[in-house]
Amino acid sequence: MSHTAHIPSHRKPRRSGSKLALRAGVAGGVLSTLAVAGAAGPATAAEPVTETIELPTLTADLAIQVAQSASATQLAAVSYEVQAEQDAATAKAAKQAKKDLADAERKAEAKKKAKAEAERKAAQERASRTASRTTLSASAAPSASTGSQVSVPSSGSVSAVISFLKAQLGDAYVMGGTGPNSWDCSGLVQAAFQQAGVSLPRTSQQQSTAGTQVGTSNLQVGDILYWGGAGSAYHTGVYIGNGQYLDAANPGKGVVIQNLSGYPASGAIRVL
Known part of the structure; x- marks a missing residue:
């Protein structure tokens, strides 16, 4: 027995020829595929990519609904405007009525005072006439x-x-x-x-x-x-x-x- 028999060998194990041939074939197929893809690539890249997006089509019923909604919105706006005008007119009328009432009360008070003064003067005149009636004229x-x-x-x-x-x-x-x-x-x-x-x-x-x-x-x-x-x-x-x-x-x-x-x-x- 050799004196070196107990030392492990550092050589790589040999690969069998069948395995090498298989690997070479796989590599060659991959390279062939890449070559074909590379040749076809430029032609494919030259063609633009387009895509059509179709929008939904408005039906007659949907158009009517949209028109009705717009009309309702417009009517609501008009209604609000009319209501605002009516409120403003009501407030103005109430203010004018209050002013007219105050004026009427002042005039009524002035008329009442004038009437009282006239009655006072009339009473004085009646009293004077009554006194005159008691004096009979006997002059020639x-x-x-x-x-x-x-x-x-x-x-x-x-x-x-x-x-x-x-x-x-x-x-x-x-x-x-x-x-x-x-x-x-x-x-x-x-x-x-x-x-x-x-x-x-x-x-x-x-x-x-x-x-x-x-x-x-x-x-x-x-x-x-x-x-x-x-x-x-x-x-x-x-x-x-x-x-x-x-x-x-x-x-x-x-x-x-x-x-x-x-x-x-x-x-x-x-x-x-």
């Missing part, structure tokens, strides 16, 4: 025909008539007025003679024939004067002496004393 008055001094009749009836008439001086003339603060001509004459217990007709025409016709040449205090024809007179007054008469003249003058010389009467009647 000249005759209209002779100019001599005549006394107011002492019977009291004529005095009551004259006193009442003078207490109404300054009152307003109102067509159809029968007092206590406004009169027409025949209304004042009728009310004056009621103080003496004499009931006269209401109108000037009727009053011009209600007593004894005395003409205008021999007048006495308390005679009723009329203008126009007897039975068709258009105005009446009462003679108070000194060539004067008292009447509810017209809207411009009211109840006043006037001179016969400026407006001569047509006739006169006597009831007292």
